[in-house]
Amino acid sequence: MDPIIASYLPSLFMGTTITLSVALVSLAIASVLGLAGAMARLSSVAWIRRVATAYTTIVRGVPDLVLMLLLYFGGQRALNAILAACCPGTTVDLDPFIAGTLTIGFVYGAYLGETFRGAYLAIPSGQVEAARACGMRETQVFRRVTGPLMLRHALPALSNNWLVMLKSTAIISVIGLPDLMQRASQAAGATRQPFVFYALAALVYLAITTVSELVLRALQSRLRTSALEVHL
Amino acid sequence: MNPDLLLDNAGLFGRAILVTLGLLAASLLAGGALALPLAVLRNSRRPWISGTIWCFTYIIRGTPLLVQLFVVYYGLAQFEGVRASLLWPALKSAWVCAVLAMAINTCAYTTEMIAGAIRALPTGEIEAAHAIGMSAWQRLHRVILPLALRRSIPAYSNEAVMMLHGTSLASVVTLVDITGAARDVNSRYYLPFESFLTAAVLYLSITFVLLAGFRRAEKRWLAPLKARA
Numbered sequence: 001m002d003p004i005i006a007s008y009l010p011s012l013f014m015g016t017t018i019t020l021s022v023a024l025v026s027l028a029i030a031s032v033l034g035l036a037g038a039m040a041r042l043s044s045v046a047w048i049r050r051v052a053t054a055y056t057t058i059v060r061g062v063p064d065l066v067l068m069l070l071l072y073f074g075g076q077r078a079l080n081a082i083l084a085a086c087c088p089g090t091t092v093d094l095d096p097f098i099a100g101t102l103t104i105g106f107v108y109g110a111y112l113g114e115t116f117r118g119a120y121l122a123i124p125s126g127q128v129e130a131a132r133a134c135g136m137r138e139t140q141v142f143r144r145v146t147g148p149l150m151l152r153h154a155l156p157a158l159s160n161n162w163l164v165m166l167k168s169t170a171i172i173s174v175i176g177l178p179d180l181m182q183r184a185s186q187a188a189g190a191t192r193q194p195f196v197f198y199a200l201a202a203l204v205y206l207a208i209t210t211v212s213e214l215v216l217r218a219l220q221s222r223l224r225t226s227a228l229e230v231h232l
Numbered sequence: 233m234n235p236d237l238l239l240d241n242a243g244l245f246g247r248a249i250l251v252t253l254g255l256l257a258a259s260l261l262a263g264g265a266l267a268l269p270l271a272v273l274r275n276s277r278r279p280w281i282s283g284t285i286w287c288f289t290y291i292i293r294g295t296p297l298l299v300q301l302f303v304v305y306y307g308l309a310q311f312e313g314v315r316a317s318l319l320w321p322a323l324k325s326a327w328v329c330a331v332l333a334m335a336i337n338t339c340a341y342t343t344e345m346i347a348g349a350i351r352a353l354p355t356g357e358i359e360a361a362h363a364i365g366m367s368a369w370q371r372l373h374r375v376i377l378p379l380a381l382r383r384s385i386p387a388y389s390n391e392a393v394m395m396l397h398g399t400s401l402a403s404v405v406t407l408v409d410i411t412g413a414a415r416d417v418n419s420r421y422y423l424p425f426e427s428f429l430t431a432a433v434l435y436l437s438i439t440f441v442l443l444a445g446f447r448r449a450e451k452r453w454l455a456p457l458k459a460r461a
Contacts, residue, residue, distance in 0.1 A: 073424035
């Protein structure tokens with residue numbers, strides 16, 4: 001391999017770990033928001049349902065890049081305005097990792113909310129009734145019965161969302177986080193070999209999505225067979 | 233909030249809306265036109281044809297649009313041959329590169345979508361076309377494609393909205409689309425809420441118009457199909 005290209009591989013590897021951690025942290029945020037969103041959509045209180053509907057509508061109608069720039073620049077301004085009010089003279093820079101993961105988590109939380117809601121509605125009501133009849137408390141019903149069943153129903157859509165989310169983490173490079181994309185840009189600029197480095201970055205993304213897909217497919221078929229055994 | 237600022241920049245945002253809509257229309261048209269034959273060939277019985285197309289869609293669907301955009305916009309210029317070619321005046325333009333990258337991207341997703349719709353067609357309809365003696369070409373353009381395309385409308389509306397969101401990446405390669413205008417205004421006046429909320433409202437309105445259009449299309453072309461079934 002060309003020694004110049006090889007000298008940038010450690011940097012690209014570091015960028016890949018950042019991309020993966022952005023994706024995993026965003027997934028955690030999205031799962032929490034998604035569960036909350038699903039519960040809100042299923043709520044019997046009208047205004048809570050309306051807030052949840054507004055959340056999904058906004059996320060589906062506005063590009064994630066715009067939301068990210070809004071949160072990054074707007075959040076910074078708001079933070080500094082608060083700081084200026086309480087302790088004058090201090091300023092703070094919002095971390096692109098925080099702004100980025102919050103945005104991606106917020107966006108995919110809306111999609112996961114729809115996924116979880118569908119998964120919850122797919123659970124036969126007899127399962128919940130049986131659990132209650134056994135004397136389980138509501139938290140126990142969720143942990144032992146509805147939670148695991150929901151996960152099983154949600155897994156196909158969850159896998160799909162993970163893949164889309166993983167790819168959309170690339171936009172974090174726009175607000176300056178040194179992820180895989182940003183490192184590829186640095187190398188491309190320094191070596192004047194943009195095609196090589198962007199193609200390399202593409203290959204890394206492709207490898208991550210391929211491995212994710214294989215793992216998730218294996219997981220899905222595993223859970224499917226055990227589901228069959230339960231029904232038999 | 234500062235309403236004067238928005239009035240001062242109304243012209244900028246107005247032009248930006250046209251850029252966004254132009255990018256969206258050009259990439260959807262080019263990508264969709266290319267996706268039609270690819271979707272048919274994707275279901276070819278010859279493995280090297282369907283396999284090659286699968287390979288193309290797999291690579292595009294497995295990588296971020298931003299990377300694809302950078303490969304086209306920055307990457308192609310690395311090669312002397314590209315810079316010496318007749319296409320270079322076009323490939324130098326950020327607009328052409330953005331449309332090219334987005335058209336390739338939407339083409340891959342649309343190909344798989346229509347190919348899936350073709351595979352899912354009820355066999356009876358195609359058998360009926362066979363039975364009354366239609367040729368392969370007649371079956372394709374009178375039966376298979378009309379039915380598959382109608383059934384793809386709901387999924388395609390999602391793809392169109394995703395592409396609208398995708399056009400915002402054009403601002404990264406210097407184009408002044410809606411996102412680009414908002415970034416411009418923000419960097420000049422440091423008013424993030426005013427500029428990006430304006431952009432968000434504009435995108436939200438375009439999304440609603442798009443979705444309303446697709447709902448009408450569904451009513452016109454898909455609903456009759458369901459009523460008969």
